[in-house]
Amino acid sequence: MAAVLLLLITVHVQARELTIYTYSSFTTSWGPGPALKEMFEAQCDCEVNFTSSDDGVSLLNRLRLEGDTTRADVIVGLDDLLMPQARRLGIVQAHDLTLSDWPLRESLNWQDSHFIPFDYGYFAFIYDSRKVSQPATSLQALIDSDASIIYQDPRTSTPGQGLMHWMQAVYTDDAAQAWQRLAEHTVTVTKGWSEAYGMFLQGEADYVLSYSTSPAYHQLVEETDAYQATRFAEGHTAQIEVAALSAYSREPELGQAFLAFLLSKEAQALLPQTNWMLPVRSDIDLPAAFTDAEREVIGYSPDEVDAQRREWITIWRNAVSR
Template sequence: MNYLTSAVSVVSLMALLLFSGTLSAGTLNVYTYSSFTSSWGPGPELKTRFEAVCDCELRFTSSDDGVSLLNRLQLEGDRTRADVVLGLDTMLMPQARRLGLVQSHGLILEDWPLKASLDWQDAQFIPFDYGYFAFIYNRHQVDDPVDSLEALLSSDASVLYQDPRTSTPGQGLMHWIQAVYGDRSADAWQRLARNTVTVTKGWSEAYGMFLQGEADYVLSYTTSPAYHQLVESSDVYVATRFAEGHIAQVEVAAISAYSQNVALAQAFLAFLLEAEVQAVIAQHNWMLPVRDDVTLPEVFQQAERDVIQVSADLADRQRREWLQVWRSAVSR
């Protein structure tokens, strides 16, 4: 029976699962990252919405960032309580798959109007939002903003970014530098190190320091200014547009390989793709929706960027080497 279609609401899905006996009330444990579950993130509203239709408790467990989340899942192994893993990205998918941490989602993705540019066909992971890494600056503090990665490295501007060992934005910057500089990446990292205020464990800490005026630029997303414009009515924060292009990040969710509540986990993944839920995620997680029929304020349209393509499989194979290049360069 194909009950996972766009014509069937999450409420109907729940009813069908309950009727078939494959879904029972209980607790759904979702492992994610801390900004997703914060008071201003999408987690609280998604919890309210999902619990209203699932006859269950949705329980979030958070890590600092996506890389920390993957590390936690790897350490817990078959002892994990996770039913759903939410907050890895395309670059971490090969590693999670190789470690056997996820299972098939069982959804028919053609039943949702996903953006054609994503070309999403994965059987284990679903996308729930996407964005582009960018350096953010305050227009009142930076008079002549940089327009390329090379210009940033050549400047004397102070920079905050995240540790690529624990943070998906940090890994995004690693892929960015590797894509642009290749064999000259060590030199690029050393040049960046001269202007680096600090490297934080996760995104929240770095962005908080930036808002306190501790650096000229912070590594974040092209959608970050949307938050300030829509929530704070402030247009002082601007996302750079680099001549070399930007690294895109697609964030994904999957059912844990060790879940004892697979039907409920599957229903939650379907819930994440609902149009109203996509709008909530976009305007609370400050990323772009993966559906092409979600209407958002105009400021989100300004977030699109030219993309530098990086192979996830190549990044997976080279991750240890690229991390070693980074560690050696910044320790000098």
């Protein structure tokens, strides 16, 4: 009988599962998910399962609908602008990690008790230098041009939300007029990043909203420097991607271990060339392709964006529907 009980206990321990909610590009074969799963499973004696949504905003919407019925143990892929909403919804719990244990970049000034940063980047418009010989050097110039553009819906996409934030930061009370001018040469507004970038690569627009790190992918994987990122005189809005422990986690200790793992040197070294964002640790050596990724930052705090998001979405929706 003792042997049977020992066997049952062993099976139970080996069957521990960690369910991670994230966005779809994170879990693709070329994204960081598969490698992170393999690396963490080798340490935890557990099974990691991913559940994906189209984008970070879609992920938050899913968590809002599921409430306390969610199966999420860990949430990966919200960003700093979504943190106030997630906190208000009560879907996350304190991570209880001492963040000073890791050499996080001082510029992040990260002290949050519920969310950890795992990578960051800057929103930028990507263009093919073989087609666009004189790229826009400001948001104003791009909006006033006749260049075709694809961007993402701010209601479902964190890049789309980043552009909305960017437009408000630059144009403030004149944002509606700027959106209307942009709409005149917008090819389409997609639900998420993957669809938009795929259409751009198929030649369906001159510019696509993405990140200043996107050209690094083309340089390191495709060995081409044809795709470049704009650098705008007004500055760029930034994004810090975050992870958190679900308030309803069935495996909080395991989830906390995964959060710590995301900040490990091995995980951080993997992210730049799989998630194509910048690591939050200051001790990660990056390929030269990332040298030009940094940008001057403009914009509002997450709490300021949270307070005005509904109004900004209304401004955007009314402007582009005319």
